Amino acid sequence: MYPSKLCLNSFQSALLFTVCLFFANKSNAQKTDSIENNLIVTAQLRPRFELRDGAFRPLRNNEKPAALISERIRFNIDYTYKDVVTVRLSPQTVGIWGQANMVQSPESGGNKLALFEAWTKIKLSKDWNVKIGRQVISLDDERFFGELDWAQGGRAHDALSFHFNKNKYEWKTFLAYNQNYKTVYANNISNPAGSLYNSSDAMPYKWMQAVWVSLPVDPQSKITLLATNVGFQNALTTTTDTVTNFSQTFGANYFLNNKKMAANISVYYQGGKNVLGAKTNAYLLAVYAGYNATPKWSIGIGSDLLSGNDVGVPQSNNNVFTPYFHTGHKFYGNMDYFYVGNGHKNTGLSDTYIKANYKNDKGLTATMTLHQFIAPNKITNFTTTYKKNLGQEFDLMLSKKLNKIVNFSGGYSFYLNNTTLNYLKSTPTANNYQQWVWLGINVTPTLIKSKF
Numbered sequence: 001m002y003p004s005k006l007c008l009n010s011f012q013s014a015l016l017f018t019v020c021l022f023f024a025n026k027s028n029a030q031k032t033d034s035i036e037n038n039l040i041v042t043a044q045l046r047p048r049f050e051l052r053d054g055a056f057r058p059l060r061n062n063e064k065p066a067a068l069i070s071e072r073i074r075f076n077i078d079y080t081y082k083d084v085v086t087v088r089l090s091p092q093t094v095g096i097w098g099q100a101n102m103v104q105s106p107e108s109g110g111n112k113l114a115l116f117e118a119w120t121k122i123k124l125s126k127d128w129n130v131k132i133g134r135q136v137i138s139l140d141d142e143r144f145f146g147e148l149d150w151a152q153g154g155r156a157h158d159a160l161s162f163h164f165n166k167n168k169y170e171w172k173t174f175l176a177y178n179q180n181y182k183t184v185y186a187n188n189i190s191n192p193a194g195s196l197y198n199s200s201d202a203m204p205y206k207w208m209q210a211v212w213v214s215l216p217v218d219p220q221s222k223i224t225l226l227a228t229n230v231g232f233q234n235a236l237t238t239t240t241d242t243v244t245n246f247s248q249t250f251g252a253n254y255f256l257n258n259k260k261m262a263a264n265i266s267v268y269y270q271g272g273k274n275v276l277g278a279k280t281n282a283y284l285l286a287v288y289a290g291y292n293a294t295p296k297w298s299i300g301i302g303s304d305l306l307s308g309n310d311v312g313v314p315q316s317n318n319n320v321f322t323p324y325f326h327t328g329h330k331f332y333g334n335m336d337y338f339y340v341g342n343g344h345k346n347t348g349l350s351d352t353y354i355k356a357n358y359k360n361d362k363g364l365t366a367t368m369t370l371h372q373f374i375a376p377n378k379i380t381n382f383t384t385t386y387k388k389n390l391g392q393e394f395d396l397m398l399s400k401k402l403n404k405i406v407n408f409s410g411g412y413s414f415y416l417n418n419t420t421l422n423y424l425k426s427t428p429t430a431n432n433y434q435q436w437v438w439l440g441i442n443v444t445p446t447l448i449k450s451k452f
Contacts, residue, residue: 038080041448046072046152047097047441054434055335057342058417058427069097072152074116083123090117094152117156127166134158137174137325139212140224140253143266143286146327155325158203168222170214178203184235196235196242204275204324206244207231220258226251226268230324232275245273247280247322262290262300270321282307282321290355298357304331305376306339308348311424312380320346333371333393334413335436337425344424349390350374363401370394379420386420405446410439 053065074092091113119133134156139145148155157176164171180202185191197206210228217223228249235242251268268284284307290300306321323339331351332338338349355369373390380386397411415434422430 035451036082037452038078039448039450039452040076040078040446042076042078042444042446044072044074044076045441045443046074048152049439051437053436054415054430055413055436056340057337057425058415058422058430058434060427061429061431070152071095071097072154076117085123086121088117088119088121090115092116092153116154127164129163131161131163135161137161137210139172139226140251140255141264141266142327142330143284144226144228144249144251144268144323145210145212145325146330148325148327148329150327150329157208157325159208168214168216170212172210172212174208174210174212176203176205176208178206184238194238196238196240197233198236199232199234204232205230206233207246217254221254221256224251224253224255226253229272234275243277245275245277247272247274247324249324251284260292262288262292262298264288268321274318274320274322278318280318280320282319284321284323296358296360299355300357301352301354303352304349305351306349308375308377309346310378310380311345311347312382313378320348333373333415334369334395334397334411335393335415335434337393337415337421338373342425344390344421345379347379347424348376350376363407365399367397368395373421375420375424379423381423386423387418388420389418390421390424391415391417405444407442407444408440409442410437412437 047069048071049067049069051065051067053059059065072092072094074090077087077089079087092115093113115134117134117136119131119135121129121131123129136147136154136156137145137159138147146155157174158178159174159176161175162171162173178197179195180198180200181187181189181191182202183198183200184196185194199205208228208230210226213225215223215225226249229246230249231244231246233242233244247270249268249270251266253267254265256263264287266284266286270280270282270284272280274280284304286302286304288300288302290298292298306323308320309315309318326339328339329336332340332349333351336342338344338351351371351373353369353371355367357365357367359365371393373393375388375390378385379388393413393415395411395413397409399407399409401407413436417425417430417432417434422428
């Protein structure tokens with residue numbers, strides 16, 4: 001789906017309907033003495049320019065940089081009734097400037113308006129609620145379940161979830177069962193038989209169950225536990241007896257945050273079978289410690305280790321840890337060389353980094369991070385054994401809050417790659433210096449805020 005004039009009419013109609021509904025309800029509400037309803041409508045306009053001179057993978061010598069402006073247009077419509085029922089509708093459109101015709105034509109490819117979120121939350125008791133529908137699942141620091149907000153489209157799941165919260169003890173359960181009739185059943189929504197799932201242009205999984213618990217240690221620290229079961233199936237035809245491969249991931253995290261320090265330790269284990277049915281035995285280890293040196297400056301050092309397979313060596317089992325729903329842009333370099341988009345031959349990753357953060361009382365923030373990437377596994381192509389050094393990346397991010405609803409941001413990154421990385425990325429003729437520049441603006445006005 002692409003942002004454009006193709007979608008603006010749909011958004012204008014939706015907004016007009018919301019405004020009309022608001023005034024109609026407000027007029028009726030004047031006849032009552034109590035306030036039972038709360039309505040908030042916000043919008044987001046987020047264009048972003050990028051010059052990709054080596055983002056995602058190194059550019060080969062004969063390749064030219066890519067330049068584009070992508071955009072997110074989103075509305076959040078939040079309604080609450082008596083603090084017992086909450087409904088969120090979040091229509092959005094995402095795409096690239098110029099992809100829509102200047103003059104709108106009749107639709108030929110279906111509705112251009114998508115729903116990022118569409119859920120209702122029902123309060124079951126003082127401490128319990130249930131949420132039903134398309135929803136964001138963001139847990140801990142997003143190493144495994146993340147919103148992926150950097151991507152213009154974001155990430156949401158079609159799920160049923162139960163939530164418990166009392167005295168800083170939290171418990172969440174997520175349940176999902178997906179079906180996709182487009183490929184296997186010719187998009188027949190009334191299909192009477194069969195339950196084969198195809199992941200093409202759909203959710204990557206058929207089944208998902210997750211349980212997450214947060215346990216306070218003291219006012220400044222907590223421990224969280226995660227257990228996830230994901231079922232993958234990819235049927236090509238109705239005559240194929242397709243099995244479902246289940247992958248289990250278990251994680252434990254410790255978080256500390258006070259006036260002087262921010263630290264965390266994370267341990268994840270992954271078993272079962274991966275998407276291709278290979279038996280899996282994998283892990284992720286992460287540690288970070290940050291120190292607030294002054295009210296404006298903080299510094300930190302951390303390291304992540306994700307297991308993988310030897311490259312060029314036959315293996316019977318799979319040792320690759322897959323962070324299926326993580327926000328990888330947040331962890332393994334802003335240029336997204338690892339676990340996002342373009343792969344690195346499943347060799348695993350060791351990422352050791354140092355970072356410095358600056359913020360002032362005028363809305364300016366800056367983050368500088370230097371990564372050293374190393375392959376934890378053997379890399380060979382049968383004639384050459386490669387060194388394990390995968391290069392270094394430097395990321396600079398700047399943000400300036402202009403006022404309550406406008407925020408400017410931008411960044412510059414460069415990657416010093418080498419022969420090993422070029423082999424893993426299948427770019428043997430790439431230059432050793434790769435770079436990426438981006439500039440963005442985020443406008444988030446509140447359009448309606450009313451109690452009636």
